[in-house]
Amino acid sequence: MLLLLFIIRVTLEPTWGNLEGKAPFARAVLYPMLAFAIPLVWVVRRRDAAYPWGADLLVTAACFSDILGNRLDLYDAVVWFDDASHFAATGLFSAAAVLLTMRHGTLGQVLERAVAVGMTSSVGWELFEYFSFVTRSSELRWAYRDTIGDLTLGWLGSVTAAAAISAYWHVTQSASNVRLETPQR
Numbered sequence: 001m002l003l004l005l006f007i008i009r010v011t012l013e014p015t016w017g018n019l020e021g022k023a024p025f026a027r028a029v030l031y032p033m034l035a036f037a038i039p040l041v042w043v044v045r046r047r048d049a050a051y052p053w054g055a056d057l058l059v060t061a062a063c064f065s066d067i068l069g070n071r072l073d074l075y076d077a078v079v080w081f082d083d084a085s086h087f088a089a090t091g092l093f094s095a096a097a098v099l100l101t102m103r104h105g106t107l108g109q110v111l112e113r114a115v116a117v118g119m120t121s122s123v124g125w126e127l128f129e130y131f132s133f134v135t136r137s138s139e140l141r142w143a144y145r146d147t148i149g150d151l152t153l154g155w156l157g158s159v160t161a162a163a164a165i166s167a168y169w170h171v172t173q174s175a176s177n178v179r180l181e182t183p184q185r
Helices: 002-012 024-045 053-071 081-101 107-132 138-181
Strands: none
Touching: 002 024, 002 053, 024 053, 024 107, 053 081, 081 107, 081 138, 107 138
16 A cells, blocks of 8 residues: 555655656556556456465565655665665565465476566566666666666576575475474374
């Protein structure tokens, strides 16, 4: 709900969110679509399954962090914030996709899925940035270097997400096996 309120405010007044010249209206459409995609798919297709709260939180956090980062002017005030944002947001999207589409898997399988989703979303985001505002800004001079850095950080975020999920699944599976092997008293 807070994401939606921030988006409405930014749409009405882009300067409030420090988004002037950074495609505020496109973000106002894109972020709610992403944030409501999981609930909508769940209602339409999987109502008999448990709601995927973790994946929903990961996607919403990625959207909210961009709006909040711009609102607090972190992209301009903190040198490394943009890099951290690309790493984290791609990791969050990758983790959400893995949690939504896999129950378990080997590290290789999880890595394959996470990197495929992460790199696709990173390239999509970079294209969005380029066509929506980079070509009309002072960032054009160093856009190529920034894009390569952002894609690299997105890849690292995906790999980190895959490793974290794989480790989590391994630990929970091991704990489950220990419970099954422990004699009951």
